[in-house]
Amino acid sequence: MKRLKITNDHGWTPRTLRKEEKKIKNISLRQRVMAVRLVMEGYLGKDVASMLNLCRQSVAFYVSLFNEGGLDLLLDRKYPPGREPFLTLEQQQELKQTILTHTPAELGWDIASSWNTRILQSYIREHYEVDMSREGIRKLLHRMRLSWTRPTYTLAKGDAEQQQAFEKQMDLIKKN
Incomplete structure:
Protein backbone atom coordinates (compact mmCIF):
# COMPACT_ATOMS: atom_id res chain seq x y z
CA MET A 1 0.00 0.00 0.00
CA LYS A 2 1.26 3.46 -0.94
CA ARG A 3 2.09 5.90 1.83
CA LEU A 4 -0.02 9.07 1.99
CA LYS A 5 1.89 12.30 1.45
CA ILE A 6 1.08 15.95 1.73
CA THR A 7 2.35 17.24 -1.62
CA ASN A 8 1.25 20.85 -1.18
CA ASP A 9 1.01 22.17 2.36
CA HIS A 10 -0.43 25.56 1.28
CA GLY A 11 1.62 27.22 4.00
CA TRP A 12 0.18 25.11 6.83
CA THR A 13 2.33 23.40 9.43
CA PRO A 14 1.22 20.74 11.92
CA ARG A 15 1.36 23.37 14.64
CA THR A 16 -0.90 25.85 12.79
CA LEU A 17 -3.29 23.04 11.86
CA ARG A 18 -3.55 22.06 15.53
CA LYS A 19 -4.45 25.66 16.41
CA GLU A 20 -7.07 25.66 13.64
CA GLU A 21 -8.54 22.38 14.96
CA LYS A 22 -9.26 23.99 18.30
CA LYS A 23 -11.30 26.74 16.64
CA ILE A 24 -13.56 24.36 14.68
CA LYS A 25 -16.80 23.47 16.47
CA ASN A 26 -18.10 20.89 13.99
CA ILE A 27 -16.63 17.53 14.98
CA SER A 28 -16.60 15.96 11.51
CA LEU A 29 -14.75 18.97 10.09
CA ARG A 30 -12.35 18.90 13.03
CA GLN A 31 -11.64 15.24 12.27
CA ARG A 32 -10.76 16.12 8.68
CA VAL A 33 -8.17 18.67 9.81
CA MET A 34 -6.87 16.26 12.45
CA ALA A 35 -6.44 13.50 9.84
CA VAL A 36 -4.42 15.80 7.56
CA ARG A 37 -2.31 17.00 10.48
CA LEU A 38 -1.49 13.47 11.60
CA VAL A 39 -0.49 12.47 8.05
CA MET A 40 1.62 15.64 7.89
CA GLU A 41 3.33 14.55 11.14
CA GLY A 42 4.30 11.25 9.51
CA TYR A 43 1.66 8.74 10.60
CA LEU A 44 0.45 6.09 8.15
CA GLY A 45 -3.03 6.45 6.69
CA LYS A 46 -4.27 3.22 8.29
CA ASP A 47 -2.93 4.33 11.70
CA VAL A 48 -4.66 7.71 11.38
CA ALA A 49 -7.88 5.92 10.41
CA SER A 50 -7.76 3.69 13.47
CA MET A 51 -6.90 6.62 15.78
CA LEU A 52 -9.81 8.72 14.55
CA ASN A 53 -12.17 5.79 14.00
CA LEU A 54 -12.45 6.59 10.30
CA CYS A 55 -12.23 4.56 7.13
CA ARG A 56 -8.79 4.40 5.49
CA GLN A 57 -10.28 5.68 2.20
CA SER A 58 -11.73 8.70 4.03
CA VAL A 59 -8.31 9.67 5.32
CA ALA A 60 -6.89 9.34 1.79
CA PHE A 61 -9.75 11.47 0.45
CA TYR A 62 -9.14 14.18 3.05
CA VAL A 63 -5.43 14.27 2.20
CA SER A 64 -6.19 14.55 -1.53
CA LEU A 65 -8.67 17.37 -0.87
CA PHE A 66 -6.07 19.19 1.21
CA ASN A 67 -3.37 18.69 -1.46
CA GLU A 68 -5.71 20.01 -4.14
CA GLY A 69 -7.20 23.08 -2.46
CA GLY A 70 -5.84 23.51 1.03
CA LEU A 71 -7.87 23.98 4.16
CA ASP A 72 -10.68 25.83 2.35
CA LEU A 73 -11.46 22.86 0.11
CA LEU A 74 -11.06 20.44 3.01
CA LEU A 75 -13.63 22.29 5.12
CA ASP A 76 -16.07 22.90 2.24
CA ARG A 77 -19.12 20.65 2.73
CA LYS A 78 -21.82 20.66 0.10
CA TYR A 79 -25.08 19.46 1.56
CA PRO A 80 -27.94 18.33 -0.66
CA PRO A 81 -30.62 21.00 -1.08
CA GLY A 82 -33.37 18.98 0.58
CA ARG A 83 -37.04 18.82 -0.17
CA GLU A 84 -38.88 21.86 -1.47
CA PRO A 85 -41.22 23.30 1.20
CA PHE A 86 -44.98 22.96 0.79
CA LEU A 87 -45.52 26.70 1.25
CA THR A 88 -43.40 29.44 -0.32
CA PRO A 151 -55.40 31.05 25.19
CA THR A 152 -56.00 33.98 27.50
CA TYR A 153 -59.51 35.26 27.68
CA THR A 154 -60.53 38.78 28.52
CA LEU A 155 -64.04 39.64 29.50
CA ALA A 156 -64.98 42.53 27.29
CA LYS A 157 -68.40 42.99 28.91
CA GLY A 158 -67.29 42.51 32.50
CA ASP A 159 -68.83 44.91 35.02
CA ALA A 160 -66.06 46.79 36.86
CA GLU A 161 -68.17 47.35 39.99
CA GLN A 162 -69.06 43.68 40.34
CA GLN A 163 -65.40 42.73 39.86
CA GLN A 164 -64.30 45.10 42.63
CA ALA A 165 -67.05 43.77 44.96
CA PHE A 166 -65.91 40.23 44.24
CA GLU A 167 -62.26 41.12 44.96
CA LYS A 168 -63.29 42.68 48.32
CA GLN A 169 -65.18 39.52 49.25
CA MET A 170 -62.17 37.40 48.38
CA ASP A 171 -59.91 39.62 50.50
CA LEU A 172 -62.27 39.24 53.48
CA ILE A 173 -62.29 35.48 53.08
CA LYS A 174 -58.49 35.35 52.93
CA LYS A 175 -58.19 37.41 56.12
CA ASN A 176 -60.51 35.12 58.08
Whole structure:
Protein backbone atom coordinates (compact mmCIF):
# COMPACT_ATOMS: atom_id res chain seq x y z
CA MET A 1 0.00 0.00 0.00
CA LYS A 2 1.26 3.46 -0.94
CA ARG A 3 2.09 5.90 1.83
CA LEU A 4 -0.02 9.07 1.99
CA LYS A 5 1.89 12.30 1.45
CA ILE A 6 1.08 15.95 1.73
CA THR A 7 2.35 17.24 -1.62
CA ASN A 8 1.25 20.85 -1.18
CA ASP A 9 1.01 22.17 2.36
CA HIS A 10 -0.43 25.56 1.28
CA GLY A 11 1.62 27.22 4.00
CA TRP A 12 0.18 25.11 6.83
CA THR A 13 2.33 23.40 9.43
CA PRO A 14 1.22 20.74 11.92
CA ARG A 15 1.36 23.37 14.64
CA THR A 16 -0.90 25.85 12.79
CA LEU A 17 -3.29 23.04 11.86
CA ARG A 18 -3.55 22.06 15.53
CA LYS A 19 -4.45 25.66 16.41
CA GLU A 20 -7.07 25.66 13.64
CA GLU A 21 -8.54 22.38 14.96
CA LYS A 22 -9.26 23.99 18.30
CA LYS A 23 -11.30 26.74 16.64
CA ILE A 24 -13.56 24.36 14.68
CA LYS A 25 -16.80 23.47 16.47
CA ASN A 26 -18.10 20.89 13.99
CA ILE A 27 -16.63 17.53 14.98
CA SER A 28 -16.60 15.96 11.51
CA LEU A 29 -14.75 18.97 10.09
CA ARG A 30 -12.35 18.90 13.03
CA GLN A 31 -11.64 15.24 12.27
CA ARG A 32 -10.76 16.12 8.68
CA VAL A 33 -8.17 18.67 9.81
CA MET A 34 -6.87 16.26 12.45
CA ALA A 35 -6.44 13.50 9.84
CA VAL A 36 -4.42 15.80 7.56
CA ARG A 37 -2.31 17.00 10.48
CA LEU A 38 -1.49 13.47 11.60
CA VAL A 39 -0.49 12.47 8.05
CA MET A 40 1.62 15.64 7.89
CA GLU A 41 3.33 14.55 11.14
CA GLY A 42 4.30 11.25 9.51
CA TYR A 43 1.66 8.74 10.60
CA LEU A 44 0.45 6.09 8.15
CA GLY A 45 -3.03 6.45 6.69
CA LYS A 46 -4.27 3.22 8.29
CA ASP A 47 -2.93 4.33 11.70
CA VAL A 48 -4.66 7.71 11.38
CA ALA A 49 -7.88 5.92 10.41
CA SER A 50 -7.76 3.69 13.47
CA MET A 51 -6.90 6.62 15.78
CA LEU A 52 -9.81 8.72 14.55
CA ASN A 53 -12.17 5.79 14.00
CA LEU A 54 -12.45 6.59 10.30
CA CYS A 55 -12.23 4.56 7.13
CA ARG A 56 -8.79 4.40 5.49
CA GLN A 57 -10.28 5.68 2.20
CA SER A 58 -11.73 8.70 4.03
CA VAL A 59 -8.31 9.67 5.32
CA ALA A 60 -6.89 9.34 1.79
CA PHE A 61 -9.75 11.47 0.45
CA TYR A 62 -9.14 14.18 3.05
CA VAL A 63 -5.43 14.27 2.20
CA SER A 64 -6.19 14.55 -1.53
CA LEU A 65 -8.67 17.37 -0.87
CA PHE A 66 -6.07 19.19 1.21
CA ASN A 67 -3.37 18.69 -1.46
CA GLU A 68 -5.71 20.01 -4.14
CA GLY A 69 -7.20 23.08 -2.46
CA GLY A 70 -5.84 23.51 1.03
CA LEU A 71 -7.87 23.98 4.16
CA ASP A 72 -10.68 25.83 2.35
CA LEU A 73 -11.46 22.86 0.11
CA LEU A 74 -11.06 20.44 3.01
CA LEU A 75 -13.63 22.29 5.12
CA ASP A 76 -16.07 22.90 2.24
CA ARG A 77 -19.12 20.65 2.73
CA LYS A 78 -21.82 20.66 0.10
CA TYR A 79 -25.08 19.46 1.56
CA PRO A 80 -27.94 18.33 -0.66
CA PRO A 81 -30.62 21.00 -1.08
CA GLY A 82 -33.37 18.98 0.58
CA ARG A 83 -37.04 18.82 -0.17
CA GLU A 84 -38.88 21.86 -1.47
CA PRO A 85 -41.22 23.30 1.20
CA PHE A 86 -44.98 22.96 0.79
CA LEU A 87 -45.52 26.70 1.25
CA THR A 88 -43.40 29.44 -0.32
CA LEU A 89 -41.69 32.00 1.92
CA GLU A 90 -44.36 34.58 1.02
CA GLN A 91 -47.14 32.15 1.93
CA GLN A 92 -45.40 31.31 5.21
CA GLN A 93 -45.12 35.00 6.12
CA GLU A 94 -48.76 35.57 5.18
CA LEU A 95 -49.80 32.58 7.32
CA LYS A 96 -47.73 33.86 10.25
CA GLN A 97 -49.34 37.30 10.05
CA THR A 98 -52.79 35.70 9.92
CA ILE A 99 -52.06 33.60 13.00
CA LEU A 100 -50.67 36.56 14.93
CA THR A 101 -53.36 39.09 14.06
CA HIS A 102 -56.60 37.12 13.71
CA THR A 103 -58.51 34.42 15.52
CA PRO A 104 -60.15 31.54 13.66
CA ALA A 105 -63.57 32.87 14.66
CA GLU A 106 -62.82 36.25 13.06
CA LEU A 107 -62.03 34.53 9.77
CA GLY A 108 -65.02 32.22 9.90
CA TRP A 109 -63.13 29.07 10.87
CA ASP A 110 -64.90 27.35 13.73
CA ILE A 111 -65.91 29.18 16.89
CA ALA A 112 -62.47 28.74 18.43
CA SER A 113 -60.68 31.75 19.77
CA SER A 114 -57.22 30.29 19.21
CA TRP A 115 -55.46 28.43 16.41
CA ASN A 116 -54.60 24.74 16.54
CA THR A 117 -53.11 22.37 13.98
CA ARG A 118 -56.47 20.95 12.99
CA ILE A 119 -57.90 24.38 12.14
CA LEU A 120 -54.65 25.42 10.43
CA GLN A 121 -54.73 22.24 8.34
CA SER A 122 -58.17 23.18 7.01
CA TYR A 123 -57.14 26.82 6.53
CA ILE A 124 -54.00 25.87 4.55
CA ARG A 125 -55.94 23.40 2.42
CA GLU A 126 -58.59 26.02 1.62
CA HIS A 127 -56.36 29.06 1.01
CA TYR A 128 -53.18 27.56 -0.44
CA GLU A 129 -54.55 24.29 -1.88
CA VAL A 130 -51.83 22.32 -0.07
CA ASP A 131 -52.39 19.20 2.03
CA MET A 132 -50.09 19.13 5.04
CA SER A 133 -50.08 16.78 7.99
CA ARG A 134 -50.70 18.17 11.44
CA GLU A 135 -47.17 17.18 12.47
CA GLY A 136 -45.79 19.01 9.41
CA ILE A 137 -47.78 22.09 10.43
CA ARG A 138 -46.43 21.84 13.98
CA LYS A 139 -42.86 21.73 12.64
CA LEU A 140 -43.59 24.65 10.31
CA LEU A 141 -44.86 26.70 13.25
CA HIS A 142 -41.72 25.80 15.18
CA ARG A 143 -39.51 26.96 12.27
CA MET A 144 -41.49 30.21 12.16
CA ARG A 145 -40.66 30.61 15.90
CA LEU A 146 -44.27 30.38 16.99
CA SER A 147 -44.99 28.53 20.21
CA TRP A 148 -48.17 27.10 21.65
CA THR A 149 -49.62 28.77 24.69
CA ARG A 150 -52.93 28.46 26.42
CA PRO A 151 -55.40 31.05 25.19
CA THR A 152 -56.00 33.98 27.50
CA TYR A 153 -59.51 35.26 27.68
CA THR A 154 -60.53 38.78 28.52
CA LEU A 155 -64.04 39.64 29.50
CA ALA A 156 -64.98 42.53 27.29
CA LYS A 157 -68.40 42.99 28.91
CA GLY A 158 -67.29 42.51 32.50
CA ASP A 159 -68.83 44.91 35.02
CA ALA A 160 -66.06 46.79 36.86
CA GLU A 161 -68.17 47.35 39.99
CA GLN A 162 -69.06 43.68 40.34
CA GLN A 163 -65.40 42.73 39.86
CA GLN A 164 -64.30 45.10 42.63
CA ALA A 165 -67.05 43.77 44.96
CA PHE A 166 -65.91 40.23 44.24
CA GLU A 167 -62.26 41.12 44.96
CA LYS A 168 -63.29 42.68 48.32
CA GLN A 169 -65.18 39.52 49.25
CA MET A 170 -62.17 37.40 48.38
CA ASP A 171 -59.91 39.62 50.50
CA LEU A 172 -62.27 39.24 53.48
CA ILE A 173 -62.29 35.48 53.08
CA LYS A 174 -58.49 35.35 52.93
CA LYS A 175 -58.19 37.41 56.12
CA ASN A 176 -60.51 35.12 58.08
